[in-house]
Amino acid sequence: MGLLDQLSKTISQVSDRARFEAEKFQKTTRLQGEINELRRQIDQKLIELGQRAYDLQRAGQIHAPTLAELAAALDQLRATLVAREEELKQAQSEVYVEPAPATPSSPPPTVRPVPISEAPPVASGPKTCPKCGFQMPATAIFCPSCGTRVGGP
Ligand SMILES: [Zn+2]
Known part of the structure; x- marks a missing residue:
């Protein structure tokens, strides 16, 4: 085997390797993309499954303590969410009220403290x-x- 033959063989090996690496990169990139998409779809189906399980549990069609626990936790989070949304709405609607200047001619209005038991329910x-x-x-x-x-x- 001559020197030129050796050289051409080496070049051919290098280009084979470059092609291999390029194809490997293409293949792994494509697979990684497919894997990411499959994971996204699995997560989406799990969300749908959870919603369905919640509905069935609440409708009394399935009885599983762990599901009941999860559904109750979800209800509590939603109740807290509704309460916070009401708090936010109230906080947003609050306006600053200038204190009325003292007028000596008229007597101050009598403010009867409202007992806790008679306190009206708040808007929430x-x-x-x-x-x-x-x-x-x-x-x-x-x-x-x-x-x-x-x-x-
Ligand atoms: Zn309480």
Whole structure:
């Protein structure tokens, strides 16, 4: 085998290797893309499955303690969310009120302190926690403040 033959063989090996690396890169990149897409689809199906399981659990069609636990946790998070949304709405609608200047001619209005038991429910909801007195939406199943069960089946 001559020197030129040796050289051409080496060049051919280098180009084979470059082609191999290029094809390998193309293949792994394509597979990685497919894997990412499959993972995304699996996550999406898991979300749908969770929603379906929640609906079935709430409809009483499946009975599994772990599902009931998850559904209850979800309800509590939603109740807290509704309460926070109401809090936010209230906070956003608050306006600064200038204190009225003291007028000596008219007597100050009599302010009768409202006893706690007569206090009207706040706008966030008509339901009051029997344990801690937290006000929450009527749809709440667990008290967002102390976790006491306040409704539901
Ligand atoms: Zn409570």
